[in-house]
Amino acid sequence: MTQPPAISAQQRDQLRRTFRKDLKSPVKLHLFTRGTSPIAIPGRECPTCEQTQRLIETVAAASPRIVLEVHDFFADSAATQAMGVTRIPAILVGDEDRPRMTFYGAPLGHQMAGIIETIRSVSRGVSPLQNRTRRLLRQVGRPVHVQVIVSPEEETGARAVYTAFAMTRENPNITAEAVQIRDFPSLARSLGVSSVPLALVNDHYRVPGPVTEERMLEQALLAGRVEPAGG
Numbered sequence: 001m002t003q004p005p006a007i008s009a010q011q012r013d014q015l016r017r018t019f020r021k022d023l024k025s026p027v028k029l030h031l032f033t034r035g036t037s038p039i040a041i042p043g044r045e046c047p048t049c050e051q052t053q054r055l056i057e058t059v060a061a062a063s064p065r066i067v068l069e070v071h072d073f074f075a076d077s078a079a080t081q082a083m084g085v086t087r088i089p090a091i092l093v094g095d096e097d098r099p100r101m102t103f104y105g106a107p108l109g110h111q112m113a114g115i116i117e118t119i120r121s122v123s124r125g126v127s128p129l130q131n132r133t134r135r136l137l138r139q140v141g142r143p144v145h146v147q148v149i150v151s152p153e154e155e156t157g158a159r160a161v162y163t164a165f166a167m168t169r170e171n172p173n174i175t176a177e178a179v180q181i182r183d184f185p186s187l188a189r190s191l192g193v194s195s196v197p198l199a200l201v202n203d204h205y206r207v208p209g210p211v212t213e214e215r216m217l218e219q220a221l222l223a224g225r226v227e228p229a230g231g
Contacts, residue, residue: 023066025122026065027123030099031069031071033070034046052106052107056091083099084098104177114157118166144224145175147201149197153207160197160211170226195209205216206219
């Protein structure tokens with residue numbers, strides 16, 4: 001059966017124009033998905049893997065400056081472990097050995113905008129963060145992990161994802177992941193998620209909506225500041 005296009009022809013044309021104008025340096029994407037097999041293997045279900053791969057391949061095809069590498073989560077266990085991927089589908093942005101920006105789930109609805117904006121800002125080498133935020137993030141001296149829980153319908157979640165991803169580029173101690181919670185309902189239950197967007201910092205500090213830059217910064221500093229000796 002022929003699959004419907006991931007993105008409409010009009011959207012693809014707009015994406016190509018945007019990338020042609022805005023992308024300056026190459027951007028590396030890693031996609032972790034399930035290998036194609038006609039046999040359903042228990043424990044390896046991934047209902048949105050195929051859709052996510054079509055979406056990301058369409059995005060990558062819109063510019064020669066986007067380099068996409070696709071991994072089989074189960075067969076390529078070395079890459080899965082090296083990059084710290086824990087579930088699929090997973091989209092990683094960055095050319096480090098262990099990229100610090102990860103999106104789990106299908107980037108549907110408003111969430112694709114967060115990925116597109118991240119690609120643009122990484123390629124251009126610019127930050128959407130306020131100067132004050134960038135300055136204070138330099139004080140983070142311990143590992144800080146920001147997890148943003150989003151849904152396709154929630155527009156402000158895309159901005160929260162974009163902001164969290166931008167924070168990782170200000171300090172190597174900061175990592176960020178976004179989770180499209182519709183794809184992982186059991187995770188939502190385990191975290192006690194009642195509304196989105198929601199941000200968790202080091203699995204302890206909670207930032208319920210509105211998840212603004214200022215509120216994420218506050219919790220990141222609480223989690224990551226190193227107190228002066230004797231302080």
